[in-house]
Amino acid sequence: MKGEILNILLVEDNPDHAELVMRSFQAHRVANCIHHVIHGEEALQYLFRQDIYSDxxxxxxxxxxxxxxxxxxxxxxxxxxxxRSSPEIKNIPVVVLTTSKAEQDVAKAYSKHINSYLVKPVDFEGFNRMMEDLGFYWLAWNHYPWSE
Structure with a gap:
């Protein structure tokens, strides 16, 4: 993926959390392009290229x-x-980024084949550190089928 623009779809309804994610990635120069949507319906429109996301x-x-x-x-x-049920997008890695530590939520997410489950730290420093590590792992270190 050298030289390729890296794209992240951030599906987050809390504007403060979204801003923290975007600022953290920018500060660490991890992601070239973050596409932020605020609710589930908009996420699906983006992923399936519907409405304003058709291009x-x-x-x-x-x-x-x-x-x-x-x-x-x-x-x-x-x-x-x-x-996960769509052939055209099922292989995109999905990282759950949530405040929920509930065992039931973790189990349900993994049963639906997430790639990772992260609980948002409540302190800014911890959140910033997690975003830096997350960015480097998924966007710099991880190899994808389309990687060189």
Whole structure:
């Protein structure tokens, strides 16, 4: 993926959390392009290139999806199920990024084939450190089928 623009789809309804993610990635120069959507319905429109997201030049496939679980309109677990049942997008890595430590949420997410489950730290420093590590892992160190 050297030289390729890296795309992240951030599905997060909390504007403060979204801002923290985007600022952290920018500060660490990890992601070239973060596409932020605020609810589940919009995430699916983006992924399936519907409505305002129909142009692949302005709505490219993400290299990784950061998905909150508690979302308006369509819940994160339902989005995950739809992603994994779609041949065209099922292989995109999905990282759940949530405040929920509930064992039931973790189990449900993994049963729907997430790639990782991360609980957002409550302190800024911890959150920033996690975003830096996450960015480097998924976007710099991890190898994808399309990697060189």
């Amino acid at each position: 692949p030049r302005t709505s490219p496939r993400p290299h990784v999806i950061l998905l909150d679980l508690r979302l308006p309109r369509i819940d994160g677990l339902e989005i995950l199920e739809i992603i």
